[in-house]
Amino acid sequence: MRYVQxxxxxxLVSDRLRVFRNAPEPFDGxxxxxxxxxxxxxxxxxNSEAKKASRELLENRNGS
Numbered sequence: 001m002r003y004v005q006x007x008x009x010x011x012l013v014s015d016r017l018r019v020f021r022n023a024p025e026p027f028d029g030x031x032x033x034x035x036x037x038x039x040x041x042x043x044x045x046x047n048s049e050a051k052k053a054s055r056e057l058l059e060n061r062n063g064s
Contacts (some may be wrong), residue, residue, distance in 0.1 A: 002032075002033070002034040003031065003032070003033055003034075003057075004031065004032040004033075004034070005029055005030075005031050006029055006030050006031075006032075007029040008026065008027065008029055008030075010026050014026065031057070033057075
């Protein structure tokens with residue numbers, strides 16, 4: 001599994017583009033989660049380490 005975070009540029013240019021495109025309010029970043037295979041994703045709920053990692057990601061997202 002690979003976890004990638006990208007924190008957006010909230011500069012004046014980004015804000016102007018958002019207004020021009022009528023896009024939603026800005027956010028501070030996005031995350032990507034990569035799995036080795038489709039099977040790894042399908043069996044995620046049966047893996048105790050994966051469950052723990054998922055909880056940690058959710059807590060991090062919610063600021064806990």
